[in-house]
Amino acid sequence: MSAESHTEHAVQAVAHQTAEAGAHAAESAEQALELPSFLDFIPGLDMHHQYFGFTPHEWLPVIMAFLVGLFLVGFSMFATRKMERIPTGCQAFLEIVVETLYNFLADTLGKHAGRYVPLLGTFFLYIIMMNFWGLIPMLHSPTNTINTTLALALVTFVVYNFEGIRIKKLAYFKHFFDPLFMAPIMFPLHVIGELVRPASLSIRLFGNLTGEDLTIALLVMMTPFVFGIIPVPVHLLMVLMALLFSTIQATIFTLLSAVYLSLAIEEDDH
Amino acid sequence: MIYFGLIGLGICVGIGLAALGGGAGIGRAVSSALEGTARQPEAAGNLRTTLIIGAALIESLTIYALVIGILLMGKLPSPDKAMDIFAIISGAK
Numbered sequence: 001m002s003a004e005s006h007t008e009h010a011v012q013a014v015a016h017q018t019a020e021a022g023a024h025a026a027e028s029a030e031q032a033l034e035l036p037s038f039l040d041f042i043p044g045l046d047m048h049h050q051y052f053g054f055t056p057h058e059w060l061p062v063i064m065a066f067l068v069g070l071f072l073v074g075f076s077m078f079a080t081r082k083m084e085r086i087p088t089g090c091q092a093f094l095e096i097v098v099e100t101l102y103n104f105l106a107d108t109l110g111k112h113a114g115r116y117v118p119l120l121g122t123f124f125l126y127i128i129m130m131n132f133w134g135l136i137p138m139l140h141s142p143t144n145t146i147n148t149t150l151a152l153a154l155v156t157f158v159v160y161n162f163e164g165i166r167i168k169k170l171a172y173f174k175h176f177f178d179p180l181f182m183a184p185i186m187f188p189l190h191v192i193g194e195l196v197r198p199a200s201l202s203i204r205l206f207g208n209l210t211g212e213d214l215t216i217a218l219l220v221m222m223t224p225f226v227f228g229i230i231p232v233p234v235h236l237l238m239v240l241m242a243l244l245f246s247t248i249q250a251t252i253f254t255l256l257s258a259v260y261l262s263l264a265i266e267e268d269d270h
Numbered sequence: 271m272i273y274f275g276l277i278g279l280g281i282c283v284g285i286g287l288a289a290l291g292g293g294a295g296i297g298r299a300v301s302s303a304l305e306g307t308a309r310q311p312e313a314a315g316n317l318r319t320t321l322i323i324g325a326a327l328i329e330s331l332t333i334y335a336l337v338i339g340i341l342l343m344g345k346l347p348s349p350d351k352a353m354d355i356f357a358i359i360s361g362a363k
Contacts, residue, residue: 200330207333210340252326 033217038138039063065142068129097125108258116261119159123152124254127205131246134213135239144209146202153198153205156257164264172264201256208249212242271356277346281339288335295328 039045039056047056079090087095101121106113127143134141142148164172176190177183219235226232303321307314347355 200334203337204326204330204333207330207337211333211336214340248322248326252323252330255323 034140034144034213035217035220036138037140041138060140061142061145061148064133064140065130065148067139068126068133068142072125072129105254105258108255108262110262112262112265116258120254120258120261123156123257124250127152127253128247128250131209131250132243134209135242141209141213143205144213146206149202149206149209150198152253153202156201156260157198160257160261160264163261167265197260201253205249205253208245212238212245216242271359274346274352277342281342284335285339288332292328292332296325299324299328 037060039060045056049055051059075090076094079094083091098121101124102113102117105117105120109116130141130143130148132141133139134144161172176187179186216235216238219238223231223234299321303317306317
C-alpha cells in the first residue's frame with residue numbers, strides 16, 4: 001500500500017472512532033444505545049452513584065420534562081405579557097394554536113368542549129414539545145421512557161373514569177353488564193379492554209419515540225466520511241421523519257384521550 | 271447455546287411478522303383512501319386526516335412487537351461474554 005492511502009485509512013479510522021465514541025458515551029449496561037446528553041459533560045457527576053435514590057441516567061427524563069415545562073410556561077408568559085385586542089407576533093401564533101386545538105377537539109367532545117379543552121390541549125402541547133426536545137443536540141426526549149408516557153396515560157385514565165362517575169353516578173358501570181345473561185363471559189373481557197387503554201396509549205407513544213431515537217443514534221454511528229474527514233449527516237433525514245411522526249403521535253394521544261372522555265360522559269338520550 | 275439462539279430467532283421472526291401484518295393493513299387503508307379521493311377530490315382533506323389517524327393506530331400494533339423485541343434484546347449477552355460462556359460450557363464439560 002502506498003503512503004497516501006495508508007494515512008487516509010488511518011484518518012478515516014480515527015474519524016469513525018470519534019463518531020462512535022459520541023454514541024457510545026451514554027451507553028449503559030443494558031442495550032440503551034442513545035446519543036449523549038449534557039449530563040455527560042458535567043465534570044463532577046458520577047454515573048454510578050445514586051443521587052436521592054436514582055442514578056443520573058434515571059434523573060435525565062425528569063430533568064428534561066421539567067425543562068420542557070419551564071420552556072412552555074416561559075414562552076407563554078413572554079407572548080402574553082402585553083395582550084392586545086388585535087394580536088401580533090407571538091401572541092398571534094399562540095392564538096392560532098389554541099383556536100386550532102379547540103376546533104379540532106370540539107368535533108369529538110361536543111358541548112363539553114369548554115371544560116376539557118384545557119387538559120387535552122395541554123396534553124398535545126406538552127407531548128409534542130417533549131417529542132421535539134430530543135431532536136435538539138445534547139438533549140433527550142422525556143417521552144422515550146415508559147415512565148413519562150405511562151404517567152400521562154394514567155392521568156387520562158383517572159380523568160375519564162372520574163368524569164364518568166361524576167356525571168353518570170353509578171350508572172357509569174352499567175356498560176360492563178350490558179347483556180346481563182352474558183355477563184360472566186363479557187365482564188372479564190370488558191375489564192381487560194378497559195385496562196388495556198392506558199397501556200396501549202403509553203406503549204404506542206414510548207415505542208415510537210424509542211424507535212426514532214434508536215434509528216437516529218444508529219445513523220450517527222454509521223455516518224460516511226467524504227475524503228476521510230468531512231462527515232455527511234445522513235441522520236438528518238431521520239430527524240425530518242421523526243418531526244413528522246412525533247407530531248402524529250401527539251395528535252393520536254390527544255385524539256384518543258378525547259374519544260375515551262366523550263365515550264365515558266355521553267348521555268344516550270337520542 | 272440454544273437459549274440465545276432461540277431468543278435471537280424469536281426477536282427477528284416476531285418483528286418480521288408484525289411488519290408484515292402492519293404493512294398489509296396500512297396498504298389496504300391507503301388504497302381505499304386513494305380510491306375515495308379519486309372519486310371525490312373535494313373530500314381529500316377529510317380522507318387524509320382519517321388515513322393518518324388510522325395508519326397511526328395500525329402502526330401501534332407493530333410498535334408493540336418492537337417493544338417486546340427491545341425487551342428481549344436486553345437479555346442477549348455481548349459477543350465476548352457469549353464466547354466466554356461457550357468456552358466454559360465446552361471446556362469444563
